[in-house]
Amino acid sequence: EAGVAQSPRYKIIEKRQSVAFWCNPISGHATLYWYQQILGQGPKLLIQFQNNGVVDDSQLPKDRFSAERLKGVDSTLKIQPAKLEDSAVYLCASTSAGGSQETQYFGPGTRLLVL
Amino acid sequence: GDSVTQMEGPVTLSEEAFLTINCTYTATGYPSLFWYVQYPGEGLQLLLKATKADDKGSNKGFEATYRKETTSFHLEKGSVQVSDSAVYFCALLTGANNLFFGTGTRLTVIP
Numbered sequence: 457e458a459g460v461a462q463s464p465r466y467k468i469i470e471k472r473q474s475v476a477f478w479c480n481p482i483s484g485h486a487t488l489y490w491y492q493q494i495l496g497q498g499p500k501l502l503i504q505f506q507n508n509g510v511v512d513d514s515q516l517p518k519d520r521f522s523a524e525r526l527k528g529v530d531s532t533l534k535i536q537p538a539k540l541e542d543s544a545v546y547l548c549a550s551t552s553a554g555g556s557q558e559t560q561y562f563g564p565g566t567r568l569l570v571l
Numbered sequence: 572g573d574s575v576t577q578m579e580g581p582v583t584l585s586e587e588a589f590l591t592i593n594c595t596y597t598a599t600g601y602p603s604l605f606w607y608v609q610y611p612g613e614g615l616q617l618l619l620k621a622t623k624a625d626d627k628g629s630n631k632g633f634e635a636t637y638r639k640e641t642t643s644f645h646l647e648k649g650s651v652q653v654s655d656s657a658v659y660f661c662a663l664l665t666g667a668n669n670l671f672f673g674t675g676t677r678l679t680v681i682p
Contacts, residue, residue: 459614460614487668489670496674496675497674497675498575498577498660498662498671498672498673498674498675499615499660499670499672500672501669501670504668504669511668512667512669547614547615549615549670551668558664558668559605559617559620560617560670561617562607562614562615562616563614564613564614565614
């Protein structure tokens with residue numbers, strides 16, 4: 457079974473530029489998550505989708521971050537404009553149904569450096 | 572609010588030493604508890620989990636017991652190997668299906 461795929465793996469941009477990350481969850485997984493992991497910290501949830509609907513985006517800085525999952529499969533996370541403090545690893549995870557005992561499977565992450 | 576407090580690192584051990592990484596949590600309700608591991612250059616992987624009080628999760632020689640009375644989920648291994656070198660994250664899953672992670676503990680095992 458293929459795991460969660462993410463691209464690109466690395467991205468370097470200058471502040472005020474925009475950037476987009478892509479995630480393809482495990483086939484059949486209805487629930488998709490985006491996390492931000494700043495160096496030296498644990499991942500923090502940005503947004504959770506159930507199929508193509510947003511379940512929780514309370515921690516997403518909506519003035520600059522946006523995410524979509526239009527067809528309930530792939531998802532993109534965008535930052536526009538980027539700030540220095542956005543430098544982090546952006547992780548995508550998925551579960552089959554988002555139940556209380558579901559294991560989240562993580563992709564390899566996209567490492568973003570904002571200069 | 573819900574949170575996880577994890578033992579600060581880094582931790583350096585000799586091969587075959589005993590490992591304990593402490594984790595305590597604060598949560599409303601009855602969360603599920605997890606340990607995730609991140610090997611160098613790889614993504615987060617589930618190591619073990621426990622879904623209710625007194626459950627013991629185990630995998631690859633690692634164990635952790637869900638202790639409701641002390642709100643803890645300490646990770647242990649009796650004899651570590653060089654290949655166990657990684658960053659270990661304790662996490663809790665709330666009823667709203669949100670995962671809260673600790674800050675991570677970097678373990679280095681030297682031969």
